[in-house]
Amino acid sequence: MNEPLIMSLSPRAGGNSDHAAALFARSLDRESRPVFLREHQIEPCTGCGCCAEDGLCRIGADGAEELFSRLDRASGLVLTAPVYFYHLPSQAKAWIDRAQSRYMARQSGLRTPQALRCAYVVLVAGRTRGENLFAGILPTLNYFLQVFDFRIEKTLCLRGLDGADDFSRDRAAADAVRDLARSSGW
Numbered sequence: 422m423n424e425p426l427i428m429s430l431s432p433r434a435g436g437n438s439d440h441a442a443a444l445f446a447r448s449l450d451r452e453s454r455p456v457f458l459r460e461h462q463i464e465p466c467t468g469c470g471c472c473a474e475d476g477l478c479r480i481g482a483d484g485a486e487e488l489f490s491r492l493d494r495a496s497g498l499v500l501t502a503p504v505y506f507y508h509l510p511s512q513a514k515a516w517i518d519r520a521q522s523r524y525m526a527r528q529s530g531l532r533t534p535q536a537l538r539c540a541y542v543v544l545v546a547g548r549t550r551g552e553n554l555f556a557g558i559l560p561t562l563n564y565f566l567q568v569f570d571f572r573i574e575k576t577l578c579l580r581g582l583d584g585a586d587d588f589s590r591d592r593a594a595a596d597a598v599r600d601l602a603r604s605s606g607w
């Protein structure tokens with residue numbers, strides 16, 4: 422294990438998820454640079470089912486596997502992401518679907534669970550209202566991260582952030598992210 426991994430899952434460079442990830446990183450005592458999912462080539466799962474046999478994905482070692490290895494090595498995890506049509510952006514969901522091979526490897530006992538590590542999640546939505554705005558994302562991230570032995574410690578759901586700079590201008594949102602980072606003890 423080396424250090425916590427901080428990742429923005431937004432396709433928009435310089436947007437709210439990126440700013441939240443950068444602020445989380447800056448609020449830690451250690452030097453951490455966020456990773457951007459959009460900079461990695463992710464092929465979608467084709468549902469071929471081969472991983473049910475041996476826990477191995479036949480798509481090969483693309484960006485998905487490389488990032489899974491980083492999850493394996495991280496001492497903790499921060500994910501920031503926007504809400505797109507009540508769920509994650511498609512690149513993020515494609516990456517998550519690729520974890521099916523890891524899930525199958527665990528189901529068949531080829532990979533054994535490790536000690537749980539903490540994950541923090543920051544979600545941003547353009548809308549200010551909507552009871553179910555985050556309801557699709559939360560179980561998806563929970564089950565995805567379980568496969569990598571992460572337990573979601575805290576989730577921050579930020580509303581009313583639509584323009585790329587809205588997070589930067591929202592003092593309450595920035596304070597909430599800083600508090601979240603400090604609560605991690607990293």
Ligand SMILES: Cc1cc2nc3c(=O)[nH]c(=O)nc-3n(C[C@H](O)[C@H](O)[C@H](O)COP(=O)(O)O)c2cc1C
Pocket residue numbers: 431432433435436437438439502503504505506507508545546547548549554582583584585
């Ligand atoms: C394709 C698309 C779908 C979106 N769907 C929603 C939505 O369902 N609910 C919502 O509140 N905001 C929605 N938004 C707004 C984004 O959540 C908002 O702009 C957010 O700040 C983007 O975060 P980012 O700057 O990190 O990319 C959508 C934006 C896009 C581009």
